[in-house]
Amino acid sequence: MKNRFLACILTLACAGLAAAQSKKFKPGMNFYSIEQDIQLGREAAAEFEKKLAIVNNQELLSYIRGIGDRLTASPAAGKFPYTWRIVNDKSINAFALPGGPMFVNTGLLLNADNEAQVAGVLAHEISHIVLRHGTNQMSKQQLLGGLGAGAGIFLGNSGSILGQLGQLGIGLGLQSVLLKYSRGAEKDSDLLGSQIMNDAGYNPVEMARFFEKLQSESGKRSGIEEWFSSHPNPGNRVRDVEREVTTLPRRTYSAGNPATLARAKQVAGGIPAAPKPAVPGQGTTLPAPATLRPSAQLRNHQAPSFSIDYPSNWDALGDAQRPDVIFAAKGGVVQDQQGPNVAYGTLVGFQPNKPGDLAPLTQELMDGFVRTVPGAKVTANPRPISVQGQNAMLTQMSAHSAFPNETEQIVVVTIPHGGGLYYFAFVAPQSEYRAAEPVFQQMLRSLRFR
Ligand SMILES: [Zn+2]
Incomplete structure (x- = not known):
């Protein structure tokens, strides 16, 4: 272009x-x-x-x-x-x-x-x-x-x-x-x-x-x-x-x-200097990460092209008519100096009409994340996995966390379906990742495309 x-x-x-x-x-x-x-x-x-x-x-x-x-x-x-x-x-x-x-x-x-x-x-x-x-x-x-x-x-x-x-x-x-x-x-x-x-x-x-x-x-x-x-x-x-x-x-x-x-x-x-702007994570009261931990009790979300279970103590944010959705606890999507971002939750996105093989499409998506998410880097390169018998890829990333003294852990699963690429980004601060991971896996296992 x-x-x-x-x-x-x-x-x-x-x-x-x-x-x-x-x-x-x-x-x-x-x-x-x-x-x-x-x-x-x-x-x-x-x-x-x-x-x-x-x-x-x-x-x-x-x-x-x-x-x-x-x-x-x-x-x-x-x-x-x-x-x-x-x-x-x-x-x-x-x-x-x-x-x-x-x-x-x-x-x-x-x-x-x-x-x-x-x-x-x-x-x-x-x-x-x-x-x-x-x-x-x-x-x-x-x-x-x-x-x-x-x-x-x-x-x-x-x-x-x-x-x-x-x-x-x-x-x-x-x-x-x-x-x-x-x-x-x-x-x-x-x-x-x-x-x-x-x-x-x-x-x-x-x-x-x-x-x-x-x-x-x-x-x-x-x-x-x-x-x-x-x-x-x-x-x-x-x-x-x-x-x-x-x-x-x-x-x-x-x-x-x-x-x-x-x-x-x-x-x-003559105007006196303004107080220094707040450092991200300071000045705003973030809930302790553990209070946002996903419940193993799940409920079901129906998107037009797929259904997935998500923790019953989290909300589904998005439009029921669209594939894009965010699952997070209240307080898991936070406002910092860069704007609101998902600090603890799961983000589902869809890129329509992108022809190509899964591996290069996944790479392109990761490059996009690295460009746009503060501090993002790939910590384990994309590797093939199977989700409900479908070819998929799993990539691990880290990024700056909105929580103080934390690193953000992100696992991104990419799945080609319906003329496009779906991505599921599971996000948690480092201290919570071990607790959240079994629930993230349950969510992924519950995924059904129509
Ligand atoms: Zn200019």
């Missing part, structure tokens, strides 16, 4: 075509609708608001909103419901959630040389929203396999999109796939951001200059790495933006009133 447009702008053949007019950027492959972007962004923003030190200073807010409104008035910014929040954090960062919510750190204001540089970061973030890079990344990840594979299927239902993604292992946090962009996405956001800045009367080159200034200072001072871990440097930013500017309608640029930025810096600098 290739973004044809991107391939086009990277070749000289298209350069001549583009010279006379500014480029039109289009969002890439996406399983989600724009409405789902907006809903997901709203839900995610509410979660981030709980975790971040939001500044409710009207003077700062109206300064940022003023710049934001000027930028989003550009036709290139589309018609998203943009909202603005300021975060009390000295690191130089800003981020955008799908569909419109924007978060700006006080550190950005404190480190910008002029208002056009602040506007540049905002225009770049607005472009991530317009080009729908967050849900594009999620869609690509789903296509490649991994924990998110069922999410597109789940999303047909009403209810919380974020909750459903969380159940499928797509976490919410600054390291979330929603906020980690590719170099190609970065370049597109620089160029679309240039168009937006130009329309608003800011010099687009200030955006590229600011990013290059950050690049040259990264490593020398803290608070910059966060930006580049989400926004990898596509290289040659100033040159590319300068080239883009030659295709844009000529404007007289204003760098904004230096006194206004100076005042904003004074206000931002």
Whole structure:
């Protein structure tokens, strides 16, 4: 799968075509609708608001909103419901959630040389929203396999999109796939951001200059790495933006009133530092793992294509019409800095229509887990087993556990059936694995495909 447009702008053949007019950027492959972007962004923003030190200073807010409104008035910014929040954090960062919510750190204001540089970061973030890079990344990840594979299927239902993604292992946090962009996405956001800045009367080159200034200072001072871990440097930013500017309608640029930025810096600098954010596992009261231990008393779950028994003290989370389901005790699916994840339970997923042999499909799935689950690694390579007379594979993995001082043990059983690959991930913290394993085996023995 290739973004044809991107391939086009990277070749000289298209350069001549583009010279006379500014480029039109289009969002890439996406399983989600724009409405789902907006809903997901709203839900995610509410979660981030709980975790971040939001500044409710009207003077700062109206300064940022003023710049934001000027930028989003550009036709290139589309018609998203943009909202603005300021975060009390000295690191130089800003981020955008799908569909419109924007978060700006006080550190950005404190480190910008002029208002056009602040506007540049905002225009770049607005472009991530317009080009729908967050849900594009999620869609690509789903296509490649991994924990998110069922999410597109789940999303047909009403209810919380974020909750459903969380159940499928797509976490919410600054390291979330929603906020980690590719170099190609970065370049597109620089160029679309240039168009937006130009329309608003800011010099687009200030955006590229600011990013290059950050690049040259990264490593020398803290608070910059966060930006580049989400926004990898596509290289040659100033040159590319300068080239883009030659295709844009000529404007007289204003760098904004230096006194206004100076005042904003004074206000931002006067806010006392926020308390350090909670370390995962601390601050939230997790039940002791042993209290979540599965009962050997089982009850039956009927999915459309299979039935399986699960512990009577656990719940079945999911839609009865779908194969994807999570079995866990209340408290076994926890919220940490990466978002909700299954800390103690069983996750069943299905990847439809993936032709191929069991071994490579299993390998691909494991690669997806290793990419998306924090700290995940394969501890015993896939080996063939038989489940109800059917060929299957069993892989052992470990990962970071949401429980303090624990390692997560995961056994993944993959079974081809019904034009796709089913996976059963049995998850427990290390201290509980021995107690849970007989129940996991009982669950697997009870599995019946229709
Ligand atoms: Zn970016």
